[in-house]
Amino acid sequence: MRIPFIAGNWKMHKTPEESIKLAKEIDDFLKNNEDIEVDVLICPPFTSLYAVSKEIKNPKIQLGAQNMSYEEEGAFTGEISPLMLKEMNVKYVILGHSERRQLFGEKDEEINKKIKKALEHDLKPILCVGETLEERESGKEKEKVKKQITEDLKDIDKEKASSITIAYEPIWAIGTGKTASSNDANDMIKYIRSILKEIYGMDVSEKIRIQYGGSVKPHNINELMNKSDIDGALVGGASLKSKDFNEIIDF
Ligand code: PGA
Numbered sequence: 001m002r003i004p005f006i007a008g009n010w011k012m013h014k015t016p017e018e019s020i021k022l023a024k025e026i027d028d029f030l031k032n033n034e035d036i037e038v039d040v041l042i043c044p045p046f047t048s049l050y051a052v053s054k055e056i057k058n059p060k061i062q063l064g065a066q067n068m069s070y071e072e073e074g075a076f077t078g079e080i081s082p083l084m085l086k087e088m089n090v091k092y093v094i095l096g097h098s099e100r101r102q103l104f105g106e107k108d109e110e111i112n113k114k115i116k117k118a119l120e121h122d123l124k125p126i127l128c129v130g131e132t133l134e135e136r137e138s139g140k141e142k143e144k145v146k147k148q149i150t151e152d153l154k155d156i157d158k159e160k161a162s163s164i165t166i167a168y169e170p171i172w173a174i175g176t177g178k179t180a181s182s183n184d185a186n187d188m189i190k191y192i193r194s195i196l197k198e199i200y201g202m203d204v205s206e207k208i209r210i211q212y213g214g215s216v217k218p219h220n221i222n223e224l225m226n227k228s229d230i231d232g233a234l235v236g237g238a239s240l241k242s243k244d245f246n247e248i249i250d251f
Contacts, residue, residue, distance in 0.1 A: 003037065005041070005231055007094075008235050016051040019045070023055065036249060040060060040249055041091075064090060068080060069117075082123055091124060092124045096111040108147075130144075142188070145168070145188065146195055149195050161204050167212075168192060168212055168213070169214050179215045179217075182223045182230075193229060212232075213236070218244050
């Protein structure tokens, strides 16, 4: 059984003080609703991680980073090392988000190196994949996603693969208010699991959680989570208000 996994990607929002406030509101909600059986992750900006890690001690809220360097230390101005993340009690790291790929030119080869480095340090990667609108309209969405998964997971050990999460995020659905239909999302997620099965075999592919991301809101989470293969959500905009995020956690 895969435990549902809801993650909030705060992107470039929230100062350290604002982050503490939001994290506390989620923490309070979880403390008052102990029966919720969902793994909850928040991914504040780097500048808030330390403050949030000091304030929130609830094992039900894990902390994630939004990116990471594949280097550990050295002359890499502006980069953040996995060792720095670990010291702040970060357990997960989002890698290959479409904004990193599109706006900052991250290539599959680099994402592959980051995933390997994260795993080496026991940080759990959330690998984001997804097609553009053009690719979907020309029927190339599966081809695109398969290429990303095979290149991003190249030479990654079977033993470590089950700690990876995949987030299927069609680029045209991110921040646009357009969601993939729950059937289309489920269909792609099933397909992703079949690729994972080809690479890692049945056992491991059944352990890997696959989230959907792209305009997930309180009003559509239930329908998405009711689908057979969707294990959770990577939530952007709606993770910035505790009321919305808490409703999503409590789908
Ligand atoms: P969104 O973002 O929920 O605002 O569409 C999702 C994401 O980019 O992870």
